[in-house]
Amino acid sequence: MPEADKINALRHTLRHSTAHVLAQAVTDLWPGAKYAIGPPIEDGFYYDFDLPDNARFSEDDLSRIEDKMRAIVAEDQTFEREEHTIEEGLQLFADQPYKLEIIEGVGDTADDEAEGVGGSIVSSYRNGKTFVDLCRGPHVASTGALGHFKLTKVAAAYWRGDERRPQLQRIYGTAWESAGALADYLHRLEEAEKRDHRRLGAELDLFHFPPEIGGGLPVFHPKGGLIRKLMEDFSRREHEKAGYEFVYTPHLAKSTLFEISGHLGWYKDGMYPPMEMEGATYYPKPMNCPMHILVYTSRQRSYRELPLRLFEFGTVYRFERSGVLNGLLRVRGFAQDDSHIFCTPEQLAGELADLLAFVLRILRAFGLEDFEAELATRPEKFVGDPAEWDTATEALREAAESAGIAFVVAEGEGAFYAPKIDVHVKDAIGRRWQVSTLQVDLQMPQRFDMEFVGADNTRHRPYMIHRALFGSVERFFAILLEHYAGQFPVWLAPVQVTVLPVRSDHQGYADSVAGQLREADLRVEVVEATEQLGGRIRRAKLEKVPFIVVVGDEDVEHGTVGVNAAGSSKPERGVPVADFVGRVAAADRTHSTGG
RNA sequence: GCCCGAGUAGCUCAGUUGGUCAGAGCAGGCGCCUUGUAAGCGUCAGGUCAUCGGUUCGAAUCCGAUCUCGGGCUCCA
Numbered sequence: 001m002p003e004a005d006k007i008n009a010l011r012h013t014l015r016h017s018t019a020h021v022l023a024q025a026v027t028d029l030w031p032g033a034k035y036a037i038g039p040p041i042e043d044g045f046y047y048d049f050d051l052p053d054n055a056r057f058s059e060d061d062l063s064r065i066e067d068k069m070r071a072i073v074a075e076d077q078t079f080e081r082e083e084h085t086i087e088e089g090l091q092l093f094a095d096q097p098y099k100l101e102i103i104e105g106v107g108d109t110a111d112d113e114a115e116g117v118g119g120s121i122v123s124s125y126r127n128g129k130t131f132v133d134l135c136r137g138p139h140v141a142s143t144g145a146l147g148h149f150k151l152t153k154v155a156a157a158y159w160r161g162d163e164r165r166p167q168l169q170r171i172y173g174t175a176w177e178s179a180g181a182l183a184d185y186l187h188r189l190e191e192a193e194k195r196d197h198r199r200l201g202a203e204l205d206l207f208h209f210p211p212e213i214g215g216g217l218p219v220f221h222p223k224g225g226l227i228r229k230l231m232e233d234f235s236r237r238e239h240e241k242a243g244y245e246f247v248y249t250p251h252l253a254k255s256t257l258f259e260i261s262g263h264l265g266w267y268k269d270g271m272y273p274p275m276e277m278e279g280a281t282y283y284p285k286p287m288n289c290p291m292h293i294l295v296y297t298s299r300q301r302s303y304r305e306l307p308l309r310l311f312e313f314g315t316v317y318r319f320e321r322s323g324v325l326n327g328l329l330r331v332r333g334f335a336q337d338d339s340h341i342f343c344t345p346e347q348l349a350g351e352l353a354d355l356l357a358f359v360l361r362i363l364r365a366f367g368l369e370d371f372e373a374e375l376a377t378r379p380e381k382f383v384g385d386p387a388e389w390d391t392a393t394e395a396l397r398e399a400a401e402s403a404g405i406a407f408v409v410a411e412g413e414g415a416f417y418a419p420k421i422d423v424h425v426k427d428a429i430g431r432r433w434q435v436s437t438l439q440v441d442l443q444m445p446q447r448f449d450m451e452f453v454g455a456d457n458t459r460h461r462p463y464m465i466h467r468a469l470f471g472s473v474e475r476f477f478a479i480l481l482e483h484y485a486g487q488f489p490v491w492l493a494p495v496q497v498t499v500l501p502v503r504s505d506h507q508g509y510a511d512s513v514a515g516q517l518r519e520a521d522l523r524v525e526v527v528e529a530t531e532q533l534g535g536r537i538r539r540a541k542l543e544k545v546p547f548i549v550v551v552g553d554e555d556v557e558h559g560t561v562g563v564n565a566a567g568s569s570k571p572e573r574g575v576p577v578a579d580f581v582g583r584v585a586a587a588d589r590t591h592s593t594g595g
Numbered sequence: 596g597c598c599c600g601a602g603u604a605g606c607u608c609a610g611u612u613g614g615u616c617a618g619a620g621c622a623g624g625c626g627c628c629u630u631g632u633a634a635g636c637g638u639c640a641g642g643u644c645a646u647c648g649g650u651u652c653g654a655a656u657c658c659g660a661u662c663u664c665g666g667g668c669u670c671c672a
Contacts, residue, residue, distance in 0.1 A: 046667095059600060155667030156598030163669045167597060170667075198665095202606080211663060267672050287672070321596055324670065415672060439672095503629045529629065538633035552631050564632060571632050 010177055015040035017079065017139045018069075018149050018175040022047045024131040025068035026171070030055065035133070036098035036159060036168055043185060044149075044174035048157055050098070050166065057154040057169050065171070066151050076144030077127040081137055089122030092132065098159065099134045148182040149175035192429065195485040197478040198327040204486055204543065207328070216325040216332035218474060223494040226523075228477055230492050232313060234591070235337055235362065235469070242358055244311040244339060249291035251315060255281040260447055261290040266416065272317050288314035289441075289466055292340040293448045296462075301452040306462065307343035307351050313473065314338045328478035335473040341465040342450070348392075348463045352399035352438065359423060359436045359469050360403060365591035366480060367489060370426035373400050373407035374434075376414040383417055384442040392440035392463075393419040399438075417443040418466070427483040435476060439466040487544045487566060490587035497524040497584060498540040499561075502552035504529045509556045513549065513577055520585045537564065547584060 019038035022045070027033050030051050038047030051057070084092060086103060093099035103122055125139055126132040140146060150173060157170040176182040193199070201207045206224030209217065220228055236246070255274065258264040263271065263286060272284040285291065292310045301308070313335045320332050343351050360371060375396055378389045396419055400407040407421070414420055420439035424432050441464040444450070451459045470476035480488070490496055497517055501510035510526050517524040525545075527536050533550065540548045550562040554574065561580050564571040 056598070153666060154599055157668045158597085161669070163597075167668080169598075172667080209664090215663080263672070270670085270672070318671080321670065323596065323598095323668080326665095330671075417672080500632085502631050505629080532628085532630050532635055533632065534630085535634050536630095536632095541633055548632080550631060554631085562631070573631085 007177070011175075012040050013138055014140055014146055014177060015045040015175045016135075017143070018146050018173065019045040019047045020079075020125065020127065020131070020133050020135070020139070021069050021072050021143055021146060022065065022151070022171060022173060023049070023133060024072055024128060025065050027131065028068055029065060034096055034098055037102075038133075044152070044172060046157075046170050046172045048098075048159070048168040048170045050168050055169075057171060059154055062151040062154065062171070069149070069151075070147070072128065073143045073147050075128070076142050078142045079139040080126045081139075082124050082126060082132075084122045084124065086120055086122055089124070089134070092122075092124065093134060096134075102134060146175065148177065148179050149173055150182065150186075188429070192431075195429070195482045196327075197329075197481040200481050200486040201328070206481070214332070215322060216320055216330070218328055218331060224477075226494040227488065227492055228473060231366075231470070231477065231480075232337075232473065234365070234491075236311075238358075238362055238365075239311045239339070242309075244309040247292060247295050247310050247312050249285075249288060249295075249312060249314060251284055251317070252282045253285055253291065255283060257290050257294075258283055258286075261287075261293075261444065262417075262447060263287065263290070270318050270320075272319050284317035285314075286316055286318050288312060288316060288336060288338045289340055289444060289464075290448075292338075293444055293450065293464075296340075296342055297448055297450055301342075301462070303344055303452050303454045303460075306452060307341050307347055309339060309341045311337075311339040328474040331472070331474055334475070336468050337470045337473060337476075339467050339469075341467065342445075342452075342462045343465070344452070344454070344460070345463055348440070348465075349395045349398055351465065352395050352440070353402045355438060355465065355467060356399045356403040356405070356421065356423075359438070359467070360405065362469055363423070363425060363435065366476075367483065368425040368427070368435075371405050372424045372426075372432070373405045374410045374413070374422045374424065375400060375407050376410045376420050376422065377412060378419060379412045379414050379416060381416050382414070388442050389419060392442060396421050396438070396440060415439060417441055425479075427479065428485070431482075433479050435471045435479065436469050437467070437471065440464075441466055487546075489590070490546050490584065491589070491591055493544075493546050494523065495525050495543065495545050496522050496588065497547045497549055498536075498543075498545045499524060499526045499549045499551065500533060500536050500540070501526070501529050502533055502550060506551050506553075506556060510551050513551060513561060516577060516581050517584065520581050522581070522584050522588060541566075546587070547580075549580070 016039065019040065023035045023038055026047070026049055027035065032052040034050040036048040036050065038045060089103045090100060093103065122134065123136055124132050125135045125137060127143060151171055152174055153172045155170045155172065156167045159165040159168055174182070174185055176185060201224065204223060205221050206227065207218050207220045209215065210219060213219065252275075255264060258271070267286060271286045274281045274283050292312070295310060296308065315333060315335045317333045320330060324330055325332070341351060341355070363371070375393070377393055378386070382389070400421055405423075418439040418441045420437055422434050423436040424434050426432055445461050445464050450462055450464070452462050454460045480492070499510045499514050501507045507528060514524045514526045527540070537548055537550075544566065546566045548564040550564065550571070552562070555561055558574065560574045560576055562571055562573045563575050563580060
């Protein structure tokens, strides 16, 4: 077994065992508590409880529970495996309704690793005098092997993840094989905290969420707006080169449109409520596609026009439940970089392959290099003809293969109207984000009775591809901000160069250096010498300006600058101005970190 | 929407058991300093302690409701 797998198996086991100890501690402290499931998860574990008298955990309880757990660890109790028949199992857990439900559910969901039921055998693990838990195992030999853990948070969770079922009290924890590994993990959390886009958004003055506007509705400040504009400008240029045409559509539409598209039927709950005007009912749009379709159907189309690729930064509104809002990552109003491609059935496979290659190329330009795709197939609730689903799914699979991207198949995860490929990216600290999505729509062309006249002079139904590349501009902005920890590459930095005259009498020279940089279309700021140099350098560093330029007596005399570049350990002196301008201009043209 | 937690100056936070507890640093304004690579000095201004109600002789502090934010759950066309 490779080393990495070995350590993962070890962590898995000890997290699982620590979860048992957690349950043991909780049932000691809250006699009569019912325990549900407690699996290992990434970096840790959790356990769900139903406390007597409808009690709730509070964060203050965590240290008490932890103390109890440490006492159990100190006793070094042995984990003993036992096997029972179903009947014995029901007997053993007679006062544990959630365990009974698991045992009774043999055959349907018996796969969960926390659940020790397989075939006609029920296995359990016992440690200490009183605590026994239904469990498949394996476990560490005894509780003494545990100890590098920490309880992290309390939460509520629905039994079986179903919001119609009882809400249980969940405790999360993290556990590791050594004190060092635990410390590393806690350090990683701190680092992730430092790159939180909400924190950086405030520190760098990029955006905020005014309460007067409402939750999930951000405003972008000048510097955030500039970064966003640079992202959008680049995107527009690339789309134009790739044969897309730009359209603009309104934010509202009559209910008629969403009745035809089916959104009112399927997703009314996610739409903002309607407005009545002059006897008609209007809705804010939750998607752009119906409007792009109306551009298509505005006149008769010939096969010669296809593929027709329409693009828009279209702002949509979705009524997200208050508890799910999360910075720019989950908002109620956002711009999709939305495009809809209409093509003939013969063009579908080729168009998808080109499209996926285009998507990956643009993502790379933004410095994202590590991709994985998910091919989501027909869900249980679907509309349309299964044969068409198969064709579309196959075309997507071929596109993924030809793009050379690693992909996994997510059975049944497709949208109700379409199979899709979702592209995930890995950021600088290894987190995965879903960004782009490509969907082959099997419904809209029929609903809107779309057609084109073929070479055979008869009418045909076009295929339709939905595609969002950034996904949402706001969300992609947040992902980049976290990926770069605020230190954007030169081409995206709102201020690329800060020029600092050492003394006031260097101001004229500083202005002339700044002028030369502006001539080269670079974004530059001069900060007057009203404050000492060290203070101004510190400020510019905190603003994460890529190049800080210092000009003093020597520079005025020789026509040079001192360059303090982000990420380099020591400043350079005596760099000729023209060389520096050329260097920044070259960096500005370089999209992506690698190139 | 549900569970838990948090709201004190623009930001980060102090503020013992209810009684000079309305404070500090940074940021901001003004003045001085004329500065060579991550915080020069002085000074001024600022808050209905989220909001509303209650308990009390007295509330930032205790209780209730509401709002906002955060962490989860569910959801994410």
